[in-house]
Amino acid sequence: MGYQLELRHFTYFLAVAEELHFRKAAERLFISQPGLSRQIKQMEEIIGAELFIRNKRNVSLTVAGEYLKNEIAYIFNHIDFTVKQTALIDKGSEGEIRIGFLGSAIQTVIPELLVKVDKENPKIQFSLEEMSNYDQVKAIVSDQLDFGFVRLARVPDGVCIKAVQTDTFSLVLPKDHQLDEYNFKNVAQVSSEHFVLFSSDYSSIYYDKIMSICEDQGFTPIVSHKSVHAQTIFKLVESGLGVAIVPTSLQYGFDLNVKFLEIPNIPQRAELSVIWKEDNRNPALEKVRRFL
Amino acid sequence: MGYQLELRHFTYFLAVAEELHFRKAAERLFISQPGLSRQIKQMEEIIGAELFIRNKRNVSLTVAGEYLKNEIAYIFNHIDFTVKQTALIDKGSEGEIRIGFLGSAIQTVIPELLVKVDKENPKIQFSLEEMSNYDQVKAIVSDQLDFGFVRLARVPDGVCIKAVQTDTFSLVLPKDHQLDEYNFKNVAQVSSEHFVLFSSDYSSIYYDKIMSICEDQGFTPIVSHKSVHAQTIFKLVESGLGVAIVPTSLQYGFDLNVKFLEIPNIPQRAELSVIWKEDNRNPALEKVRRFL
DNA sequence: TCTAATTGATAACCCATAGTTATTAATTAT
DNA sequence: ATAATTAATAACTATGGGTTATCAATTAGA
Numbered sequence: 001m002g003y004q005l006e007l008r009h010f011t012y013f014l015a016v017a018e019e020l021h022f023r024k025a026a027e028r029l030f031i032s033q034p035g036l037s038r039q040i041k042q043m044e045e046i047i048g049a050e051l052f053i054r055n056k057r058n059v060s061l062t063v064a065g066e067y068l069k070n071e072i073a074y075i076f077n078h079i080d081f082t083v084k085q086t087a088l089i090d091k092g093s094e095g096e097i098r099i100g101f102l103g104s105a106i107q108t109v110i111p112e113l114l115v116k117v118d119k120e121n122p123k124i125q126f127s128l129e130e131m132s133n134y135d136q137v138k139a140i141v142s143d144q145l146d147f148g149f150v151r152l153a154r155v156p157d158g159v160c161i162k163a164v165q166t167d168t169f170s171l172v173l174p175k176d177h178q179l180d181e182y183n184f185k186n187v188a189q190v191s192s193e194h195f196v197l198f199s200s201d202y203s204s205i206y207y208d209k210i211m212s213i214c215e216d217q218g219f220t221p222i223v224s225h226k227s228v229h230a231q232t233i234f235k236l237v238e239s240g241l242g243v244a245i246v247p248t249s250l251q252y253g254f255d256l257n258v259k260f261l262e263i264p265n266i267p268q269r270a271e272l273s274v275i276w277k278e279d280n281r282n283p284a285l286e287k288v289r290r291f292l
Numbered sequence: 293m294g295y296q297l298e299l300r301h302f303t304y305f306l307a308v309a310e311e312l313h314f315r316k317a318a319e320r321l322f323i324s325q326p327g328l329s330r331q332i333k334q335m336e337e338i339i340g341a342e343l344f345i346r347n348k349r350n351v352s353l354t355v356a357g358e359y360l361k362n363e364i365a366y367i368f369n370h371i372d373f374t375v376k377q378t379a380l381i382d383k384g385s386e387g388e389i390r391i392g393f394l395g396s397a398i399q400t401v402i403p404e405l406l407v408k409v410d411k412e413n414p415k416i417q418f419s420l421e422e423m424s425n426y427d428q429v430k431a432i433v434s435d436q437l438d439f440g441f442v443r444l445a446r447v448p449d450g451v452c453i454k455a456v457q458t459d460t461f462s463l464v465l466p467k468d469h470q471l472d473e474y475n476f477k478n479v480a481q482v483s484s485e486h487f488v489l490f491s492s493d494y495s496s497i498y499y500d501k502i503m504s505i506c507e508d509q510g511f512t513p514i515v516s517h518k519s520v521h522a523q524t525i526f527k528l529v530e531s532g533l534g535v536a537i538v539p540t541s542l543q544y545g546f547d548l549n550v551k552f553l554e555i556p557n558i559p560q561r562a563e564l565s566v567i568w569k570e571d572n573r574n575p576a577l578e579k580v581r582r583f584l
Numbered sequence: 585t586c587t588a589a590t591t592g593a594t595a596a597c598c599c600a601t602a603g604t605t606a607t608t609a610a611t612t613a614t
Numbered sequence: 615a616t617a618a619t620t621a622a623t624a625a626c627t628a629t630g631g632g633t634t635a636t637c638a639a640t641t642a643g644a
Contacts, residue, residue: 005375006298008631022592035632037593047375049382053573054592057640063574064382071374075367082363083297083339090341090356281366283359300602314621327603329621349611349620591640597633604627611620 007079009043010072012036016052017069020059077143078281085282094123095284100136101128101149103230104246105272107253109165110149116291124284132228133204140277146285148275151206158278162292165272167247169213170260172237177259184261187245188217194224194242196233209268210245216266234258299371301335302364304328308344309361312351384575386415390438392428393420394495395522396538397441397564399545401457408583416576424520425495432569438577440567443495450570454584457564461505462543462552464529464536469551476553479537480509486516486534488525501560502537508558526550539564 015025016036026033044051051065061069085095097117101110106128114126131139136148140159155161171187173179179189191214198206214221224242227233233244234256247270251260274292276285307317308328318325336343343357353361380386389409393402398420406418423431428440432451447453463479465471471481483506492499506513516534519525525536526548539562543552566584568577 003630004300005371006300008296008298023590031631032633033592034594034634039631041593048379051378055640057591059592060573062382063387063576064378067381067387068374068378071370071378075371075374078363078370079297079367082360082367086343086356086360086363087340089359090354281363315619323602324604325620326605326622326624329623331602333622346621347611351621585644587642587644589640589642592638594637595635597635598631599633600629600631602627602629604625606623606625608623609621611618613618614616 003042003046005043005046009039009046010076012039013043013051014069014072014076016040016059017061017065020061022054022059074142081143081282088125094121094287095282096125096127097147097282097284097288098127098145099129099147099149100131100139100145102133102136102151102272103130103228104151104250104270105149105165106130108249109272113288113291117288121284121287124287137275140275143277143280146276146280146282147288150273150275151271152273152275153205155275159275160278161273161275163271163273164292165249167249167270167272168262169210169245169266169268169270170248170251170262172234172244172246172258172260174237174240175257175259177243179261180259181261186217186265187214187263188219190243191217191219191221193222195221196225196227196236196242196244197221197223198233198246199226199228206270209270213245213263213266213268230254295334295338297335297338301331301338302368304331305335305343306361306364306368308332308351309353309357312353314346314351380415382575384577384579385413387574387576388417388419389574389576389580390419390436391421391441392423392431392437392439393441394425394428394443394564395422395520396443396542396562397457398422400541401564402441405580405583409580413576413579416579425497429567432567435569435572438568438572438574439580442565442567443498443563444565444567445497447567451567452570453565453567455563455565456584457541459539459541459562459564460554461502461537461558461560461562462540462554464526464538464550464552466529466532466535467549467551469535471553472551473553478509478557479506479555480511482535483509483511483513485514487513488517488519488528488534488536489513489515490525490538491518491520498562501562505537505555505558505560522546 012025012029015029016022019025019028022037023033026036029036040052049064050062051068053060053062088095099110110128117124131148133150133152136145136150137152137155137159139145140148141156152161171184171190197210211221225236227236230246230250231254233246234254236242237244238257245263248260248262276289304317304321307321308314311317311320314329315325318328321328332344341356342354343360345352345354377386391402402420409416425442425444428437428442429444429447429451431437432440433448444453463476463482489502490498503513517528519528522538522542523546525538526546528534529536530549537555540552540554568581
């Protein structure tokens with residue numbers, strides 16, 4: 001009775017929810033098992049819900065517990081960020097913006113954005129991390145990221161999306177390939193060659209678009225290799241292991257022995273979008289969003 | 293030092309931030325002023341930021357403190373909501389019910405059920421997915437599904453089953469077929485025609501029953517096509533690729549050029565059953581089961 | 585079928601620390 | 615000056631989080 005929920009309870013709950021084992025969770029928390037059991041029991045009484053099902057041999061989460069687990073993970077992330085942000089503000093910085101991006105966005109869009117924001121808000125700090133579409137969405141939702149640069153058509157509820165760059169596609173060939181800017185007409189000319197593509201789990205819309213470019217020309221590409229990094233793809237092309245189709249803007253910033261031939265007369269475009277969470281509480285976010 | 297932030301600190305901080313007066317805030321919190329002062333000081337040390345400016349006569353928030361005040365108010369709201377939501381889910385008046393179904397159940401049974409449950413528990417959400425009998429049983433057992441609408445005679449141990457609808461069978465013919473409600477007597481009249489049936493792996497009991505209807509009339513149907521979707525079967529019949537035998541209730545909800553003739557004087561019935569797992573822990577399940 | 589090992593829950597004790605009272609130092613009002 | 619405020623300090627108290635010891639229930643192995 002009369003007890004109060006504390007972050008301690010949340011910490012303990014998360015440990016048990018992850019281990020699904022009281023003794024192991026207690027070990028991880030450097031406390032004794034009975035102490036942990038009692039805290040969890042107290043927590044269940046305070047909340048008024050059964051969080052775990054213990055049947056002497058197995059521990060599992062109830063539906064309510066499953067829900068709480070996700071929420072607490074979010075709450076901890078948010079508190080962590082808030083505390084750090086408070087310390088930063090205290091020291092005169094105006095906070096930190098955490099940005100995730102697909103490798104293909106770092107060439108042009110992000111540097112431009114950073115320069116613009118920095119000019120007007122020199123005290124905002126940035127952290128940049130290359131991540132897949134999927135990981136970025138997850139990180140945005142759980143408040144571990146403020147902005148993501150992705151190639152996606154749809155995002156979950158509560159996440160905003162805005163296209164920031166539309167790019168044509170180019171065919172990437174080894175430097176000594178017989179096709180050049182004069183005799184290149186369409187991709188059907190390489191229909192018999194092997195293709196090196198971005199992995200579909202890295203960016204599925206990307207993968208699908210490239211497949212549709214080929215299908216529109218009446219052939220299905222023979223895919224020999226897949227990779228998540230543009231650099232790797234170029235290396236493979238350079239080594240003669242296949243040809244590739246990538247957004248045209250990727251031709252800048254790499255120093256490789258391949259040639260880019262922009263594919264003419266096709267409707268497909270590589271669209272880069274920014275995503276962020278509608279109710280993100282980072283005060284620095286607004287300063288960045290104005291530039292998008 | 294090794295101290296840890298707790299919600300207590302947040303509560304105290306908010307009181308001081310609102311009162312801007314340590315003694316009054318302490319009074320409001322029913323604790324003594326020195327205790328409050330010490331907790332706030334500790335909090336500032338943990339976070340690593342000055343939150344208040346005290347100059348012996350006035351207390352005011354720093355910029356960092358101002359930021360933190362807003363965030364903490366939000367965090368408390370979010371925690372409050374989460375805790376209440378968790379209790380609600382535990383009691384079963386919220387949450388999600390995952391339902392799987394054979395295509396033939398979506399016409400009448402499921403909509404009726406959803407309306408009834410929604411009326412008494414508007415906060416329960418549903419997710420619906422069309423699946424084969426086999427996949428539903430698998431999903432129920434592995435706790436990925438709460439209810440399944442199947443046509444099965446037997447289910448594994450631990451899975452409950454209850455019939456919810458008994459239906460007669462109808463012969464499905466192209467609109468211009470010579471048989472009609474007046475001259476149709478029994479299925480032997482179409483014994484020489486080709487049949488379009490549900491795939492046996494989609495619902496084997498279904499398949500067997502249709503075979504037995506024919507066998508009772510002294511012939512074995514020539515099966516030309518099999519499909520898992522009623523829509524597809526009707527299309528095939530409409531195109532003259534065969535006749536079909538399906539549960540009578542399927543005649544509603546499709547807009548196709550076929551005619552249904554209920555088969556008279558046969559014992560076979562298409563039985564639709566609900567299945568669920570005996571020890572399913574989803575508390576919302578009980579609220580739905582009452583309507584079955 | 586018995587024993588050994590492992591699980592989480594209970595009970596009783598201990599001690600860290602939140603909260604206490606008493607006091608001080610600094611400021612303002614009279 | 616003096617009285618009346620303020621928040622901070624110091625020393626003490628006691629709540630309750632964490633401890634050890636043990637139990638009851640279950641499973642694995644002999």
